[in-house]
Amino acid sequence: MAGAPGNVNFGSRNSVRVVVIGDPGTGKSSLIASVATESFPESVPPMLPPTRLPVDFYPDRVPLVIIDTSSRPEDRSRLASECRLADAVVLTYACDEPSTLDRLSTFWLPELRSLDVNVPVIVVGCKLDLRDDQQLSLEEVMSPIMQQFREIETCIECSALRQIQVPEVFYYAQKAVLHPTAPLFDQETQTLKPRCVRALKRIFILCDRDRDGALSDQELNDFQVRCFNAPLQPSEIVGVKKVVQEKLPEGVNDRGLTLTGFLFLHALFIEKGRLETTWTVLRKFGYNNEIKLRDDLLPVAHFKKSPDQSVELTNDAFDYLNAIFSMFDIDSDGALRPAELDDLFSTAPENPWSEGVYRDAVEKNVLGGLPLNGFLSEWALMTALDPVNSMANLTYIAYPGDLTSAFHVTRRRKQDRKRQQSQRNVFQCFVFGPKNAGKSALLNALIGRPFSDNHSSTMEERFAANIVEQQPGGAKKTLIMREIPEDGVQKMLSNKESLASCDVAVFVYDSSDESSWKRATELLVEVATHGEVTGYDIPCLIVAAKDDLDPYPLAISDSTRVSQDMGIEAPITVSMRLGDVNNLFRRIINAAQHPHLSIPETEAGRNRKQYRRLVNRFMFVSVGAGVVLVGLAAYKVYAARKRSSG
Template sequence: MFLDSIRIVVCGDESVGKSSLISSFTRESTTDSSTGHVLPPITISRSDYEEVVRDAPPPGIHERDAKHASRNGRDSNDLLDISTYIPTTATIVDTSSSDVTSLHKELKRADVICLVYSDHYTYERISLHWMPMLRSLGVNLPVILCANKSDLSPKSAWKNQDNEEFLPLINEFKEIEAGLRCSALNRYNVVEAFYLCQRAVVYPISPLFDAIEHNLRPRAIEALKRVFFLFDADQDGFLNFNEFNELHKKCFKREATREDFDGNVNYIHSKILPEGGEGISEDGFILVHKYFAESGRHETTWIMLRANHYTNSLSLDDKFLHPHLDVNPDSSVELSPTGYKFFVDLFLTFDKDNDGGLNEVEIDNLFQPTPGIPRLWMDTNFPSSIVCNEGGYVTLQGWLAQWNLTTFLNYKTTLEYLAYLGFNEGTSIKALKVTKPRKIRQKQGKTYRSSVNDRNIFYCYVVGAPKAGKSSLLDSFLHGQYSEMYSPTIQSRLVVKDIELRGGKQCYLILEELGELESAILANKKRLDMCDVLCYTYDSSDPESFQYLVDLRKQYTNLDEIPSVFVALKADLDKQQQRSDVQPENYTRDLFLSSPLHISSSWTSSLQELFIQLVDAAKTPASVTPGLETEKAADQEKTMHLIMAGGAIGVMALVSIWMLNSMRRR
């Protein structure tokens, strides 16, 4: 998040005391500026800033967009009052204005510039020479002004002089973040000068505050609102003491006292936003941070934002949003028990009316700290893809099913939203689990998939002729009912729901009707690899329906590698002889598969049996892979051969006995 080291380049006209300032800071004897001596680069450790860590910047500092910041000028009731710290080291580089080549080289390598002047002439050169030169070099870095040799002018004149000197330059050049009067001889403000240089890099003001509008920037407000959201655990719109304390502990590594909290609440009410409530509102929280930016306290805001994984650009750290998860191409990703708990707790927190469903307002509130509802959800027609209550609100059952679907199809989306929504069990990877790789085996010259025992999500493609009843099957799976009105499926349609298997174990089944994309999907090896089982459907009351499946399997021979279940839909209607090259029962028998299940969307028990068989097929692929003879079938065939052979022998024996008896009679 932070730079390992900050490079501070000290520049300015000759004889302004650049080398003397550096020497004074390192507690060495000051250098005679008239000698033109340039010091070698000096690296300063963190411990050298301990004095500054304990205290705020002293009198004499003029900062962009700030009132006069003073050592003792901070109100004891400032929200989240902390000690300033600089969590990095610094390399200080001395320069000579006469060595232009070396000067330009160092300026381009800098992280921050300490621009020194000492009299009226060198002051005028700031706007006439130095700032235009920096811009011409393309050096867009924070600049700290140092008016050196303040020991040569009376202190009584400093205040008016500072207003006349610093503020016009600060207002004219956005790069200039602060100005202070200092003395290398007396070591006055020397430590603070280099502290400001570090702070300008570690805690930049410009991403937070708009100097022209005198307000926090939109991205800063958005980030602060998300931080407020994360710590408003009960989502009542206020930070109470416990929530305030949790924020303190995470961001500032210390407990907050009750007196601190009460003082902060009173301060907000009296000075920033008169309001009711027992805690700190979101608006009050935002306006306090505006006050911090205006009064030179913006390091407090940065510490809070960085503790919540924000970068200098006020975006969430990419490593936080997208942590690496090692996933074998033949494995799938599901929610872990920790992930289930997180999403259950999230649902319960935002179901404000306790009606067991998330309405549109509650959904919008829940996704407030995110970019919005995931794109994947929109692509799968959320919430029509899951179980909702009678009012159309998302139930807990549907909510968990949707996140299981998301994780299965694109686990990176789940990881990203876990981060946005405040998963706080360390890395968001803990919310997921990776299943064992699915292996490919060979038997009887055929390729088939190995059994799976550690998965809870299974993906099924539903294929069949138009009007076979695929859409009604999906409706019945999701809602327990279907519409009699026929509507052709154009776009692919996907639904997901948990089902109870034999023995009481639960898992999730994803059904997808491929629509007009059926040919493209079945020809795509990657899409086929995602499919755990194919559900071949036909209308048992339509004599033309089954031939569609025969033709489909002839066209895509690679379907033989996918576990398959054949289903005769609309079994409540009169069964028709299929006008096909082969009847369904014979066709499935030749593939060593079970006869088609006869299902009706109005028969609840038959539907449940179908869904269980689809999951069983996905879990034990060898038993339902087309063309792969199972051991049971082979044993049955051997038995039949033995029976037939035994029968033939018996017949021959009877014939022999009859002939022998006939001969004896003669």
């Protein structure tokens, strides 16, 4: 399993830019001139212009541009700008001048860090022909420096005069850019990095067509042809398996090369410096330098939509996810334990739900397992918030069909309101309210978490998602609730399209606290006004939380007045402490499904509507009068013509 890179995508690179830096007199310009002319220059100028090595100079067929630099203090700003533009840096010292070697760790490498230059560094000892044989070996000299500065990719000694390892210097620099070590291999532990293992596991599974857990000779040969455009001879296949079996007996079985053996081979290639082999395999299967699928492999144009449209998974996608859930529910307990979920996503760069908004957004059992509803809700949430990531992860877990068949872009919400009916299966509900009103308790109730008296204010937006039956045995819809912290409302509403993705808004207040009620109504007016002005009107519901406490004295009259004034339902009473949600989640779904109802109207909105009606009436009268006048004028012309003709 080997070969030249061949036709490999290097991330659309037109060239690799290598900047050469180092102390004066260390041989920078001579090194550049020597590699370009393949001879030692008798004389070179103080600084060379940019030097371009042709496309066929190195096997990867990517041109190399080499930038010489000046070490003079007055040229420091130009040196800094060149380093920031570099894909790789060649840092030189003179083998016959120990002081230039000391300067690597005392000046040059710290300088690169201070400039925030995060590219591979190739340390080059020039003038090897002048090196004292009594000096320490390169490995002994450089080992402590490389331990301190992990950005050093490799070290090499060369002689421009004797033409010793001159082309190798820039080959290593180019290789460090096109085939970087860092994403693949952990130098400290001498093991493949987790993301590399996950990508190679996915590739192995894709190549294991008969799903028997091993690559047969034919499957191994097909893999070789796909990646390197050349078949393996039978003797070569035998040789590959023999190497693996000698070092790792479980790497080969009677069916062929196992996943363990496949990973071992790649670790072996990398240890021997043949990173291009592993990178060729990864790139042939669509991975970029971050070991994620390239964007051009995902049909993201399918997601072209207006702000008030959303993306949902289709029935085909849900059928596949149901099957995948059953496949990885090894103990058949109806939930994916954390280990089972990690196994499901073991062919993705990482578990997409382990961090961020997804981490605690769905229902889990007492052991932390994810039931089917929670699993499907996570996918619905990820698809709504980040459809490209959802598409990528469906690909990582081997969705078998056309990816565009797995996603559906919904009708615009404005059209839903006109047609007085929404066809969505996933609804987004924004939850507003003052601090301590009970917003978080509401989200917890959606995902089946018990009520807790321990409360801490939500500082960042939080999501919760679950499947809701409209009635027992009836249709199921997914409800996504997004908690908006009180302090974040103004910032959110500063964006004109902030309500475009909202199907329904809920305003929560503490029914025992008059100040909580007043603040909730202020937020309701702010949101309703924003919807009226931007055209993203949304159904709104008021929720009177903490119904187990005594209401404040004027609670009923206040809520009745506001509800009637704004033309929406009276507050829905709930008590999370008593577990009484009063069918709230079904009522939210119902409001979202009938988006022309429950839309609040503010006084300012009524005034605007009245003004528009007056303007339209005036325009109608004006146009009507104009038509009459034009008609009279036309009649007079006609009558005059008739008289003159008579």
